[in-house]
Amino acid sequence: MDLQQKVKEVFPALSIGQKKVAKYLLVHSHTFAVTSAQKLGKDIGVSETTIIRFCYSLGLSGYAELQKLIRNQLIYESSSLNEYHSSKLEAASQPNFMAQVMGQDITSIEKTMKNLSNEDFSKTVDQLAAADNVLISGHRLSFSAAHWLTFTLRLVREEVHLYRPDTDDIFLLLNKMTENSVFVAISFHRYVKETVKITEMAKKAGAFVIGVTDSELAPIAEYTDILLPISTPRTSTIDTAPVLFSLLNSLVAGVSIKDEQGFKKRKAIYDAFNQDDYFF
Template sequence: MILKETIEKEFNNLSKGQQKAAMYLLDHPKDFAVKSAGEIGKRIGVSETTVIRFCYSIHLSGYSELQKMVREQLLQINSTLGQYFTSKVELAEKPHFFASVMEKDCLHIRETIQNIREEDFDQMVNRLIESNKVYVTGLRSSFSAASWLAFTLGLVRGNTKLIRPDTDDLLLTISDMDEGSTFIAISFDRYMKDTIKLAELAKKQGAFVIGITDSSIAPIKEHADLLFHIHSSEKSTIDAAPALFSFLNAVIAGVSIKDRDRFTKRREQYEKLDINHFFIQPGGKMD
């Protein structure tokens, strides 16, 4: 039994008090490892009984078993880099290392396919086609994916902006959003507060918010009209990157095919540009 996956699977079946316990557990596993059920209850504003019933709801025998699993699964490795390295050491002990790593990537893509409903994907594509402007943000490990998505959407449909809190005037950017805007937040553990706050503000402006994350109960869920869970059986979020980029590529493909007329116009405009000053052909020389 994998504790985090079980909590995600059962989350919607929990009472509101039990959901508070679940969220607190994922955010503060060390507290559960050392504090009693009564102390946890006081900390989050629920009864000790609610905390214990939470244990039963995720198919555990009681609070003691929950503490044992927390210590074994959530506290063993406390950094993404540590998790990533440990999983790769195991693969390095077997032959065909690079093939094994890539096979794991294929597995994560297949797992992600199972997590995504086709109607949700279609709704996202339609929304991106219909939106006046699309905003994309993602920080730290999510930045490269956010940058790629913003750049590629800009190519195929235009009117797409990558939001960078370190350089952009956020108040001006948010104030430009309205009901015709779509805001895409890519948010992976460890979840950045800036990303969540931007999603909250975009929602208040009337924008349609799409969350792309690594957990069905990630913090971005609270503000998302659509939520996509990129799955990885590994504990490291680095290992989710291939599945994340594969999903984003599918989104770009969907927008290109479904909005074929606009894509064709964009391509024609792009091909008319005199790009000789910017690129050289393979084997060519700079002027």
């Protein structure tokens, strides 16, 4: 269903209160996706019943179905290669293409810095530093980030593992997790169902679940203890990479400071190796 088109079609026949709901929906659809009908009614200035009747006017079974419809549209229509290419064409029309593209990345990082909860970030660092075991998962675009986070975090603390679907048995990995373990799910549009399912399994196993994603409405959000959504002015998933790696780098830096003694111990181990045979 094209929700906006449907609202426009039924609008003339709506009551005054329902028209207020319709106008609000066309401008603030994201609010409908994350707000209860009761609270939404108070914000708009109508009764909860009016919102339910508005849903009926759209041919829906109720508010829950409207929320599901909006969430699906926000999630699955939010990213495209076309948007990525369009933004780069816009940059190409300006002097110094490289500076324009990197400037877009800087804007994304600044937006994430502003919107991300410092409390959630600090709690994430605390959990990653204190966990007896950290398991990290990501697929498609997210796999490279999951691999980088695993490698880098392993430099500053022990017991960090990457789930590799081609060689690992996820049931054995999850069986090793306890209430003192941390599971990190990295998931971006288009959201891979396996990542969502594994995140749900990790939650049921008792692990503390951290989600790194591009939207508060992402499917993994339901199973996370902390969600770290990054922000971009563009909807292209490719454009999330620079800010994603910047956020992951901040997390690793935070862990190295949080557990300074552990970091020094790891550093001493690396320094003790004879590396002449491997590096110039």
